[in-house]
Amino acid sequence: MPPRAPYTGAYRKLVLALDIGTTFSGVSYCILDPGQIPEIRSVTRYPAQENVGGDSKIPTIIYYDQSGTVRAVGAEAVGEGLEDIIEDEGWIKAEWFKLHLRPHWSTALDSSFVLPPLPPNKTVVDVFADFMKYLYACARKYIQDSHASGTIFWASVEHHTEFVLTHPNGWEGAQQARMRRAAVHAGLIPDTDEGRARVHFVTEGETSLHFCIQSGLTTEAMMNGEGVLIVDAGGGTVDLSAYGQTQTGAQLSFQEVASPQCHFQGSVFVTNHARIFLDALLKNSKFHDDLDHITKCFDKTTKLRFRNNREPQYIKFGTARDKDPQLGIRSGQLKLHGLDVAQFFQPSILCIINAILEQCKITSKPISTIFLVGGFAASDWLYSQLKESLEPFGLDLSRPDSHVNKAVADGGVSFYIDHFVTARVAKYTYGMPCSVGYDGTNIEHVSRANSILQNAAGYDRLPNRFSVILAKDTQVSELTEFRKSFSSIRWPLESFDALEFNLMCYRGCSTSPCWRDVDLEMYSTLCLITADMSQLSKLLHIRHHGKRSYFYYKIEYDIVLSFGLTELIAQVCWKENGEEKRSPAKIVYDHDILESALE
Known part of the structure; x- marks a missing residue:
């Protein structure tokens, strides 16, 4: 990676990247001082953390009391001796809540998957806000404690902090809008246009690319004009992103060379398959009441250690008095066949292999190098099975040898300061619903004649037309605008004061x-x-349709969309005395509004 240039801004800034994962979360940051070369750092101290000063992740867990007040978060929520308080006071646990934010259209979770419900009277935005607030407080304390004159320093950047929020490849504008709303509720930013503009979004696939670039992993892989495939295997999702390198002089940049993928097959699904197996195994025994605890022990130890399907595996969950030879339980240990444990991993492994092979077929640059990052990448069994399966296809899988668990947070900061990716690929076809003038000679029109409607001018129109603005798999640079011309006929004039348009996806x-x-x-x-x-x-x-004596007004305009950034930008354009005028458009992702728009 070429050396970073000194920061050229006029005043000091702080960049905070919050990586809120399904199972673990972390924060990385960078201080931007005018004239200084930026350096990415991680927050490595959190309350109640066991490995003091050495761990950049905390569990994504929150406990609430019966009144809905936050009582324990992160490492504090898994501390020793907490079980009695949780039971006595009836605390309510929120975990895996990130998956509640998933798009409604996304592939349904496996029917056997048990997604823990949100706490009563809490929305996913509420829980995200509480967790963001905690991460922000931890970052503030860490930075104040780690830098000279920490309190004075923090005061200088508190209102000049840019937040980077990372999310799976499959998340879109609706999920980004809810995350931004959570940032407002958490007090990270004020609820103003200027405040909301300080929140930036980036996919976990793209952050992982930035991490690999920082680590020097992409240079050799792209020497022959090939691309690289980043597989970010996390707790909830597995994200695949393919990139190719372009370089003009000393400027290094990358472009997506295939539409990214997102699959719900992260490490929590392995745990879920284990739970189903254990539920059936222990069903008629006294140990069935310990199912949650045994599953938790599997998740923390057995799953991580699993390397060989030919050897028995053990879940240590109890004491020497716990035994049932028929179930394979001795001295508080449950013995499992290695082949059974391998089956817990198999759906995720098959999904990732198929996704990689599919991605390599559609890329605009050949792919032979694949990087496996993310928390799930730490599984030796996952890595060995993927590597062995992909080698016959000429694909070389590797994983960074250190700090794979902070790839997303570090990459989030790099996304803001380095900005390597200059073009992305449209995941779907985007367009607008519209109507079209009825043509009695067109067989497609005749077959839909029973849906003819008349507009305000009395003309026959057919609804349910889809006007494509951006086609799937189109490579989009950050500066490219996509526009389409439309017209609207209405009466009376006041009905034109505000226009509303549904931007739709075809998947x-x-x-x-x-x-x-x-x-x-x-x-x-x-x-x-x-x-x-x-x-x-x-x-x-005012216009007049003589045949039917209708009076009406007609407006002609263009919808202009920019998709090349990590957030959608929309504008409405029209001609006024031969000169183009533009009106910034407001993009609304509110769930209730969307539901009514679909009716």
């Missing part, structure tokens, strides 16, 4: 989707775009 297989009544289940509303058009409406002139 099906067709390369040229045209009608929304075909593959109906493959369409979903991504967001609602609203624009103030009151200035333009004042310039409109």
Whole structure:
């Protein structure tokens, strides 16, 4: 990686990257001082952490009391001696809550998967906000304790802090909007346009690329013009992202060379398969009441140590008095066949192998190098099985030899300060619902004649048309705008003061989707775009349709979308006296509004 240039900003800034994972979370940061070369650091001290000063992750767990007040978070929530307090006071545990944020259209979780419910009277935004607030407090204390004149230093950056929030490849604008709302509730930013602009989003796949670049892992892999595939295997999701390198002079940049993937097959699903097996095994025994505890012991020890399916595996969960030879329990240890444990991993392994092979087929650059990162990557069994299965295809799988658990947090900071990725690939086809003038000679129109509607001017129109603005698998640079012309006929004039548009996604297989009544289940509303058009409406002139004596107004405009950044940007454009005018559009992801828009 080329050396970083000194920071050229006018004043000091702090960049905080919050990696809130399904099972573990962490924070990395960078102080941007004018004239100084930026350096990425990790928060490595948290309350109640066992490995003091040496661990950059804490469990993603929160305990609430019966009144909904936060009582224990992170390492504090798994501390020794806490069980009695939890039981006596009825504390409620929130874990794996990140998966409650998943998109509604995403692949359904396996029906056998037990996703812990959110605490009563808590939304996923509430829980995210509480966890963000805790991470922020930990980062503030760590930075104040670690830097000279810490309190004075913090005061200088507190209101000049940029937040990078990481999320799985499959998350979209609706999930980003909820995370930003959580950041407001947590007190990280004020609820103003300026405050919200200090929150930035990046996929975990892209952060992992930045981490690999920092570690010097991509240089050799791309020497022959090939791309690399990053597999970020975490607690909840497995994200796949393929990149190719471009370089102009000393400027190093990367582009996505295939649409990214996101699969719900992270390490918690291995634990879930173990739980199902143990539930059946212990069903009619006295140990069935200990199912949660035994599963937890498997998750903390047996799962991590598993390397050989030919040897028996053990779950140490009790004392010497706990035994049942028929179940394989002796001295508080449950004996399992190695082949059974291997089956717990098998769905995740098969999913990742198939996803890698699929990704390599569709990339615009050949792929032979794959990097496995993320917390799940620490599993030797996962790594060995993937490596062995991929070698016959000429694919070389490797994993960074250290700090794989902080790849996302460090990469989040690098995303902000290094900005290596300059082009991304559209995951789906994006467009607008619209109507089209009825044509009695068009067989497609005739087959839909029973849905004809009349607009305000009295013309026959067919609804359910889909106008594509950006096609799937299109490579999009950050500066590229995609635009489409539309017109709208209304009466009266005041109805034009504000326009609303549904931006939709088509997630099906067709390369040229045209009608929304075909593959109906493959369409979903991504967001609602609203624009103030009151200035333009004042310039409109009344029109008249002589045949039917209708009076109406007509407006012509372009929808302009920028997809190349990690967040969608929308504008509405029109011509005024031959000059293009633009109105920034507000993008609304509110769930209730989206639901009503779909009706």
